[in-house]
Amino acid sequence: MSRLPFYLVVALLLVAGIALTLHRHLQFEVPWTPGEQRQVWEIEAQVNFRADGGPAKVNMALPSSQEGFRVLTEHTASPGYGLTYLNENGSRRAEWSIRDASGSQQLYYSVQVLVAPQASPAMAPPPPSPVDVVWERPYDTAAAQVIDRAWSRSADAYTFARGLISDFSDERQGENARLLLTQFDRVPLLVRLLNQAGIQAREVSGLMLEHGRRRQSLTSWIQVFDESGESVLFNPATGEQGRPDNLLLWEAGGQAVLEVQGGSNSQVSFSMLSRNQPAASAVRRQLAEDTGTLLNFSIHSLPLEEQALFQTILLIPIGALVVVLLRVLVGIKTSGTFMPVLIALAFIQTTLVTGLIGFLLVVAVGLVIRNYLSYLNLLLVARVTAVIITVIAIISVFSVLSYRFGLNAGLTITFFPMIILSWTIERMSILWEEEGPKEVLIQGGGSLLTAVLAYLAMNNPWIRHLTFNFLGIQLILMAVILMLGNYTGYRLLELRRFKPVTED
Amino acid sequence: MWSSPGKLRAKGIIGMNRRNIRYIGRYNNRRLYPLVDDKLKTKLLAQAHGITSPALIGTVATQFGVKHIRQMLDGHAGFVIKPAKGSGGKGILVIERVEGGQYVKPSGLHLTLSDVERHVSNILSGLYSLGGSPDVALIEGLINFDTTFAEYTYEGVPDIRVIVFQGYPVMAMMRLSTAASDGKANLHQGAVGVGIDIATGAAIRGVQFDRTRHDHPDTGHELASLKIAGWETLLLLAADCYEMTGLGYLGTDMVLDRDHGPMLLELNARPGLAIQMANGEGLRPRLDLVERQTEARDAAQRVAFAQHHFARHSELETGLALAPEQAGA
Ligand SMILES: Nc1ncnc2c1ncn2[C@@H]1O[C@H](COP(=O)(O)OP(=O)(O)O)[C@@H](O)[C@H]1O
Numbered sequence: 001m002s003r004l005p006f007y008l009v010v011a012l013l014l015v016a017g018i019a020l021t022l023h024r025h026l027q028f029e030v031p032w033t034p035g036e037q038r039q040v041w042e043i044e045a046q047v048n049f050r051a052d053g054g055p056a057k058v059n060m061a062l063p064s065s066q067e068g069f070r071v072l073t074e075h076t077a078s079p080g081y082g083l084t085y086l087n088e089n090g091s092r093r094a095e096w097s098i099r100d101a102s103g104s105q106q107l108y109y110s111v112q113v114l115v116a117p118q119a120s121p122a123m124a125p126p127p128p129s130p131v132d133v134v135w136e137r138p139y140d141t142a143a144a145q146v147i148d149r150a151w152s153r154s155a156d157a158y159t160f161a162r163g164l165i166s167d168f169s170d171e172r173q174g175e176n177a178r179l180l181l182t183q184f185d186r187v188p189l190l191v192r193l194l195n196q197a198g199i200q201a202r203e204v205s206g207l208m209l210e211h212g213r214r215r216q217s218l219t220s221w222i223q224v225f226d227e228s229g230e231s232v233l234f235n236p237a238t239g240e241q242g243r244p245d246n247l248l249l250w251e252a253g254g255q256a257v258l259e260v261q262g263g264s265n266s267q268v269s270f271s272m273l274s275r276n277q278p279a280a281s282a283v284r285r286q287l288a289e290d291t292g293t294l295l296n297f298s299i300h301s302l303p304l305e306e307q308a309l310f311q312t313i314l315l316i317p318i319g320a321l322v323v324v325l326l327r328v329l330v331g332i333k334t335s336g337t338f339m340p341v342l343i344a345l346a347f348i349q350t351t352l353v354t355g356l357i358g359f360l361l362v363v364a365v366g367l368v369i370r371n372y373l374s375y376l377n378l379l380l381v382a383r384v385t386a387v388i389i390t391v392i393a394i395i396s397v398f399s400v401l402s403y404r405f406g407l408n409a410g411l412t413i414t415f416f417p418m419i420i421l422s423w424t425i426e427r428m429s430i431l432w433e434e435e436g437p438k439e440v441l442i443q444g445g446g447s448l449l450t451a452v453l454a455y456l457a458m459n460n461p462w463i464r465h466l467t468f469n470f471l472g473i474q475l476i477l478m479a480v481i482l483m484l485g486n487y488t489g490y491r492l493l494e495l496r497r498f499k500p501v502t503e504d
Numbered sequence: 505m506w507s508s509p510g511k512l513r514a515k516g517i518i519g520m521n522r523r524n525i526r527y528i529g530r531y532n533n534r535r536l537y538p539l540v541d542d543k544l545k546t547k548l549l550a551q552a553h554g555i556t557s558p559a560l561i562g563t564v565a566t567q568f569g570v571k572h573i574r575q576m577l578d579g580h581a582g583f584v585i586k587p588a589k590g591s592g593g594k595g596i597l598v599i600e601r602v603e604g605g606q607y608v609k610p611s612g613l614h615l616t617l618s619d620v621e622r623h624v625s626n627i628l629s630g631l632y633s634l635g636g637s638p639d640v641a642l643i644e645g646l647i648n649f650d651t652t653f654a655e656y657t658y659e660g661v662p663d664i665r666v667i668v669f670q671g672y673p674v675m676a677m678m679r680l681s682t683a684a685s686d687g688k689a690n691l692h693q694g695a696v697g698v699g700i701d702i703a704t705g706a707a708i709r710g711v712q713f714d715r716t717r718h719d720h721p722d723t724g725h726e727l728a729s730l731k732i733a734g735w736e737t738l739l740l741l742a743a744d745c746y747e748m749t750g751l752g753y754l755g756t757d758m759v760l761d762r763d764h765g766p767m768l769l770e771l772n773a774r775p776g777l778a779i780q781m782a783n784g785e786g787l788r789p790r791l792d793l794v795e796r797q798t799e800a801r802d803a804a805q806r807v808a809f810a811q812h813h814f815a816r817h818s819e820l821e822t823g824l825a826l827a828p829e830q831a832g833a
């Protein structure tokens with residue numbers, strides 16, 4: 001009989017489990033420990049305008065996930081307005097609309113952004129198409145001369161852009177530059193000149209993130225593309241190349257940040273806060289949005305309530321593993337194989353001390369009453385049912401009593417699985433009659449010890465974090481349990497049991 | 505307090521995990537379990553194979569039938585009520601005699617008819633069977649055990665457990681009931697286990713509650729002189745159970761009846777490991793030796809093989825009883 005297929009299955013499970021887990025960690029940046037902190041920015045945009053007294057439409061650019069940042073959640077507050085999110089050519093926009101508005105209006109948009117150095121743009125607006133630029137006299141000659149000068153001193157798109165911008169910087173402005181600036185705004189002018197030189201470029205708007213800043217506005221940047229489609233940001237004032245780490249691109253498509261129809265005096269201002277939050281919860285939100293492929297199969301896409309349920313369900317294998325370990329490697333006797341897991345689940349709800357006291361109280365009182373029931377000479381099913389009702393009564397009495405005495409913890413006793421408890425009481429009571437109180441202590445103690453250890457394992461924040469965020473762990477658990485099921489060595493307690501044999 | 509895995513391995517001790525995976529899992533086909541897990545089926549099977557077992561007085565299968573139990577018991581001096589699917593001595597009620605309408609247990613405890621009826625009713629509800637499934641109550645005639653054992657047992661029938669591996673009787677022990685075990689010879693309930701030499705049927709070593717013993721705790725009789733008469737017949741009977749059930753790793757429980765000789769009491773597809781304690785020796789070397797056998801042998805040849813290879817000396821204080829038989833083996 002070959003064990004090869006067995007080991008193949010175990011190896012397969014292990015490999016798949018580890019691969020899934022690593023994928024989760026690398027692809028979604030789910031951290032290994034729940035305590036890891038990530039920086040999250042809360043940014044609020046406030047749109048103000050004066051409505052003309054009729055229908056109004058406000059169209060604002062929204063930030064997308066991009067290099068260095070990942071958008072987690074967003075909210076709007078705009079009473080009375082209809083809202084649609086639009087997605088045009090890879091840039092996102094929000095459009096508020098209202099039939100009748102007058103006076104000063106305020107619209108709010110807030111977004112949480114995770115600082116994620118590895119993040120790459122989910123979707124970037126494509127480079128702009130080249131435009132033919134036409135100038136009026138005398139600006140055409142000025143423009144041509146500026147371009148010529150910069151052109152001759154540059155080698156490629158980036159060096160050209162840098163040279164051009166520095167020609168327009170305050171200290172070194174030439175006559176041509178000054179002339180052009182009298183007629184045009186600096187940034188559109190620079191974009192226009194770049195376009196005329198045959199270089200794809202556009203104006204984008206970004207927000208410099210600084211903790212606690214309020215009433216900030218967006219700054220303009222010039223995005224320059226080279227022949228291969230790569231792009232670089234330039235600071236239009238200094239000609240500095242590259243994106244500062246704290247720059248969040250708000251509008252990256254070369255369009256207007258804010259467009260208002262049916263209103264005037266529109267403006268948008270930003271306030272922002274940075275805070276650290278556990279990476280797990282930051283990641284959880286982001287996983288919730290990844291519902292696409294099967295590989296990203298994630299319980300985070302479920303509604304919150306179901307997620308909470310799953311968090312518990314995914315812990316059950318851990319409890320079961322503890323039972324398997326204790327039975328196969330240690331040799332502890334329990335009453336009812338997986339009863340301790342259910343008790344441990346109840347402990348999670350009640351907390352350990354309350355749970356232990358509650359459990360002992362219920363079982364002790366239950367045993368006394370069950371002892372009386374045994375004199376009534378009942379059929380088994382009827383007797384167990386009677387025990388169930390008794391257990392419910394005990395639990396009710398304890399709940400009411402503890403509530404009266406102001407011990408709210410006592411109320412959680414209702415989380416105990418009552419039918420399981422009843423069977424436990426029944427079995428313990430038979431054990432008592434058949435094998436005496438010692439065996440009851442051994443098995444009862446074994447069950448309780450197992451339950452407490454299972455509870456400690458299942459309630460461990462790190463284990464909770466791992467089982468909930470890495471489904472691959474379940475496959476690894478499966479492999480471990482399969483291997484344990486194949487363990488033919490001695491159990492710990494057997495080393496003691498068989499001791500006398502080795503003595504002589 | 506603790507031994508080490510190395511020492512246990514050197515002694516050839518097998519643990520629970522190894523027993524389950526390596527022997528039970530490999531040699532016992534699950535399909536065959538019902539034959540031995542249900543004592544009624546075992547009894548019928550044994551009868552069909554001409555293997556003697558305690559007389560069946562009757563069975564009770566329905567709660568309605570419980571009311572008629574009295575008629576069934578009429579005229580039987582002693583009887584035993586057991587759950588067909590019970591194990592480990594659970595739910596076994598041994599009644600030695602009936603005195604003035606009261607039923608007397610070996611301990612002298614008197615039970616009324618309604619006590620007995622309740623017991624049967626509990627059996628039917630599945631109180632003693634695995635997983636609590638509904639069960640059948642078996643009523644058997646009381647075994648009159650061989651009086652030669654009277655000194656070695658207290659209030660109950662001693663039984664003899666032989667582990668039969670692939671048809672070879674590999675290890676044996678006798679289980680003597682004590683006050684603690686309440687007329688039943690189940691070790692974990694406190695019966696004394698006495699390792700028996702496969703070659704001769706003589707005692708090797710005794711244990712109670714996993715600790716070495718040289719005498720019976722209640723009668724005080726030393727164990728060294730214990731020797732089972734008709735040992736070879738008993739081994740043959742045990743070896744036959746392999747062909748009867750098809751189970752490769754089997755625990756056979758036998759009793760010696762005063763009038764009928766060796767009888768099959770029950771079979772066990774998951775025999776316990778305490779027999780190693782009683783013998784002061786692990787099963788592993790013997791099981792390994794049997795596993796290496798390729799030759800097909802009939803029951804008698806297998807018994808001879810076992811008697812030849814598994815012979816042992818007594819470790820008990822008086823070793824006198826062995827001498828003559830050992831020469832013959
Ligand atoms: N017919 C009987 N007469 C006397 N004692 C019996 C009888 N049947 C069983 N016993 C006692 O009860 C013990 C357990 O019985 P057994 O049939 O082996 O059931 P179990 O599967 O529970 O071990 C035996 O070892 C023996 O001591």
Ligand SMILES: [Mg+2]
Binds near residue numbers: 592593757770
């Ligand atoms: Mg038995």
